Amino acid sequence: MTQGPEFPEQPEQPQQPEGQQPPPPYGQPTPPPFPQQGYQQPGQQPGYPPPPQQGYPGMPWGASPQAPYGVHPATGLPYSDKQKLVAGLLQIFIGGFGVGRFYMGDTKTGVWQIVVTVLTCGVGAxxxxxxxxxxLAGDSAKDANGLPLRP
Structure with a gap:
């Protein structure tokens, strides 16, 4: 019998150029090409930028100084400081006098509602x-500045 090596010969690994590290073993994550500087939040993977912040500090979620009440999801316009529920209920209960329209800032329509109610002896209410x-039911109510009423 011939005596041979205890282990079979392994193929030679290619030489890495100076300054480079060999690739990680199979199944291990690849380290980022550069170390991250500064503070790292818990749960954040090293080497990746932090997620973008939503909203502004001290303001409700998604609000900004230009839109303190948020923005309309379909149009992207900032919400008015007036509420749709208040305008609709004022218009339903005191609608003959156009109170809801005055609340919204639409004085022209409010005056016309008063005139029609008076000229028709109350039927115009x-x-x-x-x-x-x-x-209340629609999505097109806007204030005097053209901003949608907030829900």
Whole structure:
């Protein structure tokens, strides 16, 4: 019998150029090419930038100084300081006098509702009732500045 090496010969590994590290073993994550400087938050993987911050400090989620009440999801316009619920209920209960329209800043329509209610001896108050329902049910109610009423 011939005596041979205890282990079979392994192929030679290619030489790494100076300054480079060999690749990690199979199944291990690859380290980032550069070390991250500064503070690292818990749960954040090293070498990756922190996630972007949403909103502004001290303000509700998603609000900004330009839109303190948030933004309308479909149009992207900032919400008005007026509420849709208040405008609709004022218009339903005191609609003959256009109170909901005055609240929204639409004085022209509010005055017309008063004129129609007076000239029709109160029958025109139906306009205010229907208008209040439309304000509550629709998504197109805007204040005097053209901003959508907040929900």
């Amino acid at each position: 139906l306009w205010g009732l229907i208008d209040g329902i439309i304000i």
